[in-house]
Amino acid sequence: MDEAVLQVGNGPLDERVVRIALAGALGMFLGLEREWSQKSAGIRTFSLISLLAAVFTLLALETDVGEGLLVLGGLLVIVQGVLLAVKGLLGEDDAGLSLTTSVSMLVAYGIGALVAAGFIIEGVTVAVLSSLLLVLKRELHEFAWGLSREEMRSTTEFAILAFVVYPLLPAEANLDLGVVSVPIEPQVIWLMVVAVAGIGIVNYAIVSTYGGRGIAVTGFFGGLASSTAVVGTMLDHVRQRPAAASYAVAAILLANAAMAARNLAIAIGFTVGGDTALLVEAIAPLGAVIVLAFVIAGLTADWHESGPMELENPFSMKNALAFGAVFLAVLVFGSLAESWFGTLGFYATAVASGFVSSAGATTSAVVLYRGGQLEPAEATIAILLATVSSIVVKAMLTATSSNRVLRNQVAVYSVILLLGGAVASILVVI
Template sequence: MAAFGLESLPIDTNVFNLFVAGALGMLLGLEREWSNKSAGIRTFTLTSLLGVAAAIVGGPVLLATGGLLVLVQGVLLGARGLLAEATSPVRSVDSAATDDSVHSTATDDSVHSTATEDAADEGGSLALTTSTSLLVAYAVGVLVGTDYVLVGVVIAITSSFLLVLRRELHAFANRLSHREVRSAAEFAIIAFVVYPLLPAGTYGPWNAIEPRLIWMLVIAVSGIGFANYALMQRYGGRGMLVTGFLGGLVNSTAVIGEIANRAKTNVDTFGLAVATILIADAAMAVRNLVIVVAFVPQSAFGVGLPLGLIAVGGLLLTGYERTWRGEMELDLDSPFSSANALTFGLLFLVVLVVTAGAQQIFGTAGFLVTSFLSGLLSSGTTTTTAVSLASTGQVSPAVAAQGVLAGTLASILVKVWLAVGINRDLFRPVVLRSAYLSLLGLVGVLGVQVL
């Protein structure tokens, strides 16, 4: 009750929990009812009410008995769905897809006349989804009954979301290659297995190395790239603006190399190449800004204005090109692997120590010069280094923001060199527009100092 600010209401806590559990059970059962499953709104609501009642009365025996009853019911429903699959003709994919548009008025606990959608869609494996959802509904009721209301709400909403998006999730999973699935597993290992094993505290020269923070930044950078790779796989074919931006978050160098090569062999894509480079710069600025805001929020304003201007400027210049409506397909590999993560981590560690030493020996000027030079290799490395040094107190948030901007400007310069190295005809338009973006970043720095 206190978590929702309702402790002053004249409502008994147990009564309130009963209403919350019933509402969450109805939410979970709504999608099952709409999909014509064997258990719907009534069954799920009663199951959640059973859980909250068992929790309110208390006693491990009663809780275990209620859970066992729900488990048995779930097993029976799962067996029922599998039996329906075995005794009913298999529907075609097209007819199965119509279940979402043609909804019958069958009652809560009745069996669908054409067998369950679960069995038709996934060979019976999804028949277990309803059974598992019943256990979730019971657990949600128990959590609410023991005053873990917020936890129960989050679990119920998340579970309902997964049920509603089941087709999209299955389609996404089926499009993944073995390498991409392996990358996801490796990412889970470095995020949830390696990180807890690292020691806390600062170590090494100038106490600049904080293992847990370094690894968390590696996870953050890898996660941003992997998430945007997944988005690009799903939405990347919908135009240059989407593909270029998401591809820039994954691997801006690969994006620019691809489009510059295409412009070299096809003059019709020349304007598209310029626009893609601009949108990749905007994506880089957004990524760096997200990392800073997430880990050093006190630097948000100092870095937000310059990087925000670069991102907005890149988008506006892209629109000015009037060629971003062209199509561009990118064949990028998954950006994450354990080898890539270790490589980035080692590079980050070297840059971190060198930058910390430059700051200690030469002051702010040494830090900024080193940040610019490391930005020539990777603006992501520069950003994570500045964040790490600000978190350990080596530099102030304001100086860290300046270092992030220095690395970002250096990365813009590298993109110019890369594009021109592939296609010399891109020199004038790319240099001119990149200068505009750099100028916007500097204006942002001046604006921060004035404000």
């Protein structure tokens, strides 16, 4: 070897021998489950297939005849897979299992080719995911067989939203309003629609298992990811089951608590151990919001009701799209406010960013504070404005609900959260 360090490109594992060995090891790993299940192809077969692909791929990269050998090897694996499938159809083995083994052999061949070509991470990822699919066979079958028609349709719709529509949208665009052109991010807006649908599916699974209490659980943990998206999910569930309004209110309050806790963690965590002082000014108001949200949620929802709650489907496509339209309107309003406020543009930006993600505004304020561009008071004000706008926008979105109990309680409790944060700030200053 000319080099003391084995690398792939500029990183570790560049030597061909190491790549060949890794390909064989990944093939062995993939064949482990097949061997354990006592299938016709096991550890040795899968390892040899990956080794064959690695050798042919290296030859294809270095010689003129390698490409033909790589294609020939792939055809041989396909033929072997077809023979196994035919064997299953003739009754000598389970047809479904034989087909799975056949496809797994082709995957092993692809893994060997990926690793030999230098795509180490990709090859390892494919091997791990493939092995996971094989091991979770029973769980996956039970999940699929237990899906209703509505659940299957919702799953398909979500896949279209997330994996078909989202990649096709532009990252940036301009919305011409005549007087002014507002820059928008279609992918960000659509990502919020996907988030509403995704949280709805997770919430549906939790509620189906744990009843009404699951809604509140979804509210908090969903709030850590996107507290605004939680509102869209709750609006859909209350539309399907009006009796769940008290749980939906609790979920939105807990989403606010999670949002405030996340912002506080960013404000404190990123100023610990640096040259700048801790943003202790943010502790009192954000802490007040967190405590009040938990207290009100604990007192308003009927936590004794833990039986199953029947929901029609995981999420409503119509509701998710409507939420996206409202969210677009909020973004446009925020952008206009930012352009109109002039010298107060930074604070206006914090407010507008809070409509989308208060975490983004909080992170920006902390970074500027650490760089000496903002004073502690200015950074704290920006963080609080982002938090306030996040609470307000959730109340505004909830106001579109036809359920009077939901929209009135969220409005009242949001005011209480804001007043509690304001009072805590005043007490600290005094």
